[in-house]
Amino acid sequence: MQALGICLGASTISLVGMARDGGGEERIVLRRSRSHEGNPRRVLRELLAEIDNLGSLQVAATGRKFRRHLTLSTISEPEAVELACRLLLPAGHPYRTVVSAGGESFMVYQLDEEGRIQHIHSGNKCASGTGEFLLQQLGRMSLSLAEVEEMSLPDKHYQVSGRCSVFCKSDCTHALNKGIPKDQVVAGLSRMMAGKILELLKKMPSRQVLLIGGCAANRAMVHYLREEIADLLILDEAPVMEALGAARWALEHETRPVRDLDGVFGTQRLNLSYLKPLTEFQDQVEFKEHPRGRAQPGDRCILGLDVGSTTTKGVIMRRRDKAIVAADYLRTNGDPVGASRRVYASLAEQLGPELRHQIVIEGLGVTGSGRQIAGLHALSEGVINEIIAHATAAVHFDPEVDTIFEIGGQDAKYTYITNGVPSDYAMNEACSAGTGSFLEEAAKESLGIGVTEIGDTAYQATAPPNFSDQCAAFIGSDVKGAAQEGVPLPDIVAGLVYSICMNYTNRVKGNRPVGRKVFIQGGVCYNRAIPAAMAALTGKKMVVPPDPGLMGAFGVALEVERRLEQGMLPPKSFDLDRLIAREVAYGQPFKCGGGKDCDRGCEISRVVIDGKSYPFGGICNRYDNLLFKRKVEVGGLDLVVQRQRRVFRDLAPTDPADLRPTVGMNRSFLVNTFFPLFNRFFSELGYRLVLPDRVDPAGVDQRNAPFCFPVELAHGFMADLLAKEPDFIFLPHIRAIRVADDATVSCTCPFVQGEPYYLRGTFRASQRRPILSPVFDFSNGFAAARPAFLELAAGLGVKERG
Template sequence: MRRFFAGIDGGSVSVKIVLIDENSKLLESIYRRHRGHPFTVAHEILKELSIKYPDLYVLFTGSAGKNIATSLNAPYLDELSAQALSTRRFYPEVRTIIEMGGEDSKLIILDGDSIKDFSLNSVCAAGTGSFLDQQAERLRLSIEEFSELSLKSKKPPRIAGRCSVFAKSDMIHLQQIATPVEDIVAGLCFAVARNFKGSIVRGRPIYPEVSFQGGVALNRGMVRAFKEVFGLERLIVPEQTALMGAYGAALKALEESLCWKVDIEKMEMVLSSMSFHEKGHRPLIGKDDDFAQRHLKGFPVSKVSLTHSEKRDVYLGIDIGSISTNLAVIDEQGSLITKRYLMTAGRPIEAVLQGLREIGEEIKDRVVVRGVGTTGSGRYMIADFVGADIVKNEITAQATAASFIDPEVDTIFEIGGQDSKYISLRDGVIVDFEMNKACAAGTGSFLEEQAEKLNISIKEEFARTAFCSENPCRLGERCTVFMENSLMVNLQRGARKEDLLAGLAYSIVENYINRVVAGRPIGERIFFQGGTAFNKAVVAAFEKFLGKKITVPPNHDVTGAIGMALIARDYVKNRGIEKSNFKGFDLVNRKYSLNSFECKGCENLCEINRVKIEGEKEYLFYGGRCEKYDIRRKRTNDIEDLFAFREELLWSSHNEWLKKRQEGYQPRRGRIGIPYVFFFHDYLPYWSTLLWELGFDVVVSAKTNRHITNLGVESVLAETCYPVKVAHGHVRYLMEQGIKDIFLPSFVNLCLPDD
């Protein structure tokens, strides 16, 4: 009887099947999305094929394919080998494979018949098909429209490619400034390509020829982005690009008889035994705990009323974040008079003006503003805009508010829209802190994204429904894109919506504790601050997960602004400042103009936003990576720039040698490079002089810039701190200059002058 061989590639999104005969002739190719049921879809396809091809043998590959193979006690071929086998067969000239699927990405480097090196993506969806699918859905585009539109872009903007949630914020901002849709989608494609280069390639050589495989390779915008990001003249996209894994498995089954004889009855028996019986977390509210008494009576709000008899001295705090802009007004005793919690929506100036307008209409005639402070990501620009007296970081502001509310507090959990913070206090003093990295999995936006997918109101229904759960799902720590797929899978397997919502509350807690707190000490007096603390399901999840009571302080949504108002109060009092720099509530009536330009002061080429307020001579600037356009620094130009003075001293001896070199001095030895990193910032004069005196031609790397940073990020294979990545970039920079010998000593011991 004639035999037939099929390769089944079960991925996170779809099931792909390639069927060949004994002569390797392609007979069937099938691509079908499984929507969380890969085994069911594989069974359906094989049942159809077995009627037409009765003597059918299969070999499984792919992430879902491995689970299917295990349940059937069938052989399995790893994805890397499957991709490599099919590529070698049909494209023997290919040395490098870029493979991108629904939830995973791979780099495979071939050396003849073997795999020389490979790299896989982490638990982040940035750089996968699901990331692009979600962004296309947000833009109300089919993935086909997304692909075609991206080719029309002339100047793709830079968009965050590290996280889907952060990408959403960038997209909102670009839409608000009327960026064409084709530029936005092209920017997303380039973001994915850059992320692949930085987080997966990581400095590995890309040998030509290069093949782009997987479902994402059908996106022409991604093909363009990869060619430009990697500087490729040619990028091969196989005709059966989405089926290369399945093709490799089919060939392996044929050539080595590593396969399983299709048994439909056995598959149906396994299917019938499958059910959703996963043991989840504990319910958010236990029968005997006092959570309901402590947290379900509404959040405390502490405010004082103003009289019309006399004006009261007050202090204004402004917290400008990526998602929300918060304003708080306090009196001399620190009591809250009024507050505003507003959406920033990519327009910090408009948000602040709206807050000032509303507060001014409420209390302007009954108060005298004695001090103003700003904090948050937009603190410097808004400080100049409103006339603030002091600027501080968010950590200090949050800690100040918490310590004022309760001097005994020792731990602060602060979770906002796109960032989260951990602060450890001892006697009111910050002793440790941490913030989330380029991942929004432990933030409020993460919850909001998932609630939208489940058609649940984050404000009204989420907590109420989650509290009904008796078996919260164990969703673990997952990227927001992968979590969406995980939710759909669990729903399709029979999970109840309330169990999923409670599971999401636990998930944000797990992400926060494991990724932000990361083993740091958690005290006994814990404050939960930020807008996410409104979600009582998350409060309950924290208590159950930690086994400790959590306090949600009054006005927890604006504690950053309250803390900044307290700091402003103490600042003006301690310095005896009689009149605040505050420009007044009437600032809202003054017109302003906003435009932008590209700074060419260094290789970073920052886009600088320039604000001109009616009646003021000076411009306000924001958006740069340095303080070149910081208007506050210009006001203090009578103070010597000690950093510049130190820099001049560090380079003086080296520059003298360079001058001798230009005047004809010829070093007798070859060139040697010094990367301008770490201790060379202190000991450059010593090492440079030593090497020049020894007869070397000394080359020092340039000051850190975007190019050097990118070189470092793309070079480091392990996850290291930022300075180490930059150091690798400096070494790569010197190598680009043709420097073959690089001087990078390690200090074992260092004697000081007094030793």
């Protein structure tokens, strides 16, 4: 062996050794790959220690951030890919498009006739659709890669969102909660990954494509790609192409010598600020204790169950003194019914073979993301949302509590309590960086430590780096970068803990008030570093209730008891042995016929329990209401539809007899708020406002960069609007809107403000007619924007009246 190439990937380190004989023939003589599990320095050192005569080899490295922390000769990933393709593909080959599907990102390279890279396209920064994201979701379903490889491809896949990792996680959780088989969910994830690649290929030659990277081993993803790509080539060297290219480069160039292993690593540091050690805030956290009770024969009890996305919790509460006499906390593993049955079995085992039959369970309440399917399995009407459950438990332990910070596996919630009742709440909308699952996955995947080690490790930190409250994908990258440059593990873990809490305080709590007594609860609080970080950021003392992970289960038991006492729930007894033994089967699903106002056609599962089939699922509560014979007057409940009708009620219909000139306005962003204002304005000036009717997929495809879904919709609606050929195009730039608190500075999203400019750049057809793009600032009310309206009217040739 004469040359060694190294690829430092987001999750894997690959090595390729090459040799050249006297006749100039080159061959691969070494090939190794190993997951670095968040510690690339250690794994690279171990791999290099296995190489004989390392100091005599020409060595080159490629990869992303980590290569900058090495003293080795390095080349970029595109250069490495280009060299590997030249080596492996014959002259005149037809593969002009190369897709690199790796652990952290997808890249597409376009080659010219001579095999040189002409163009590079990359996916957006969102983690959904990448190899690491797939591994995380398999872990949530308790599936290994080996088990997935043995799965046969199902006849149908469950469609999941690829737009955002949070939405995709939610889709997977909801699918499993509805009883969708795991193989269909895995197939849906693979189909989503294929869709990500196909989206990148829309503006590239895609009939003949070379696929490289670790994800090329995903058989299901490859299957879906081959449905769309006529000729998809996957070489044996696909997982190590970048390392092969680096080795090929090293054969041809003088490289920096490798004298010893210690000399391989440099000392470059990340440009980060640092936070105070968490130990400084330990005295700002109070951990409440509450002894467990012991069940006695004849005890009247309530069973509370909290079926979360990652964990399932259960308690048996004695009614006379509200003592918990049995409790457990288990992994959901993507199977809410199975997890519920395991919890029932654990509770029964704690009670013992005799006592389990000597207590009376008079009610059963279920909360959490899997509450509907778990409630159906238990045949209980006590299905209650988490806000009520957690607030009820907190007020039970301290009637003075007025603020609850609750961080769960997939959701993070804020609740404000007035007179013992939740009066305001908020939850994470589209970011997972403030949740327990992100903390666990980042610690495990990027740092190689288990969830139970996080708290003690974080308390050892002396200088936690500030990863801020940014998106989960960016925090994950910073965590990996810190690990790669040798920042001490305790400091990185503490910085990660801080980032979780920053995300919560900025994106979940926001500008909502923090009262005098703050409870912080949820399973993440078993990690004692989280409350300390929250105290550091808020300046408030944090109170952690007894068994913070059981608060949902305990709270739903308390709430069920209250409803039983008030006659809001019918009395019913529950038997643990029957609950443990009760199995669930799934019949053939069907599509809901909806009603006169619904055309969604939701797929409804048939859940078979004790020989009886129950319809389950859908976006509304129709079948749940049928099961429990509830009658609900829905006419006045759909406030979204009511608002939609009210906002657009004055839109003039298309009428050939209406000869007024037309102004086209896009159906996007703030149109749903300001349409009545602009419609009245143009109508008074003698113009008719026109809106697009549908999202044109061709318009969405014309966007020039990866955007969020609302911006994609704006492109699709714009294409439909242009097809209507209005006389003018109205694309206002709305800088700010008025908010209830006059002291708050208002500023709209940059994508909202930028709409007139990126749509004009994308749709050249828009420039064939006059475009009206006034700048409006409504932060001081509509009257303050009068000059902008006058200028707009003047642009239409209308002078100010009177």
